[in-house]
Amino acid sequence: MTMWVGTGGVGELVHDEQARVSALDHGFTVGDGIFETMKLVHGRVFLLSWHLERLHESARVMRIALPTNATLTSVVRRVAAANDCGALGRLRLTITAGVGPLGSSRNAVPPTVTCAATAMAPRLGSATLQYAGWPRNERSPLAGVKSTSYSENVLALAEATAAGASEALFLNTRDEICECTGANIFIVRDGVAFTPPATAGLLRGITRRFVLTLATADLDVREAVLTRSDLESADEVFLTSTFQEVRPVTRIGDHAFAEGPITAELAKRFAIQASSPSCWT
């Protein structure tokens, strides 16, 4: 794989085996970084401007000085062009606080920037969920930040998959429905699709944002605070994420759900709207 490795706005394309980041990088030692994962289809990037917007929001909270959007766009395009990922690829842009001391303080250095892309197999079928064993802290400064500190997600997903589920679902400290380790959640009740608001402590998914734009006069899609009983009594449940797109959920713990018509309609609308050339860079 050919990837980008740089410091601030300066860097180079290299083979991943030649790519070098310092072992003292604060991303490596303390998880002090942010990232974006983007969908590539035949080398074109889906909703790049939305990903850059979210990256800027993460960078603002984490006080990481980003290279310009022109630089980031050029890095993304060059990595997309340098790797033939075919029909579906995953492009990841990672930006850390750079080389730092061996503790939590930082050095005043430019950020480390890496970008890589690999081919992916499309995901298949519906999802099953298990509740995570601890809450998402909606009061954490990292709530809503796409931080490289993903260890809580790694642990929760490992527990869920060991129990035979495909995803773990987090409640927050108020026992509201929050999100999964790599996806946002929607429920359908009486023909209306609801998803928790950002105040629940979730990552504002690019796909969630796109699905919220699919509402029409005859199909309401909106944000609402949701409880566990709202979820368990829902008519339909589905996940959204860059690679799962709109994916039905058929089980949460002991509760089974049918794959329903609103989920199918939103999946269809998603596919139609997402094929617009304006979504692709």
Ligand code: PMP
């Ligand atoms: N929540 C979390 C914690 C995630 O990691 C992701 C995947 N990036 C999502 C939600 C869904 O976001 P997106 O639609 O941007 O992939």
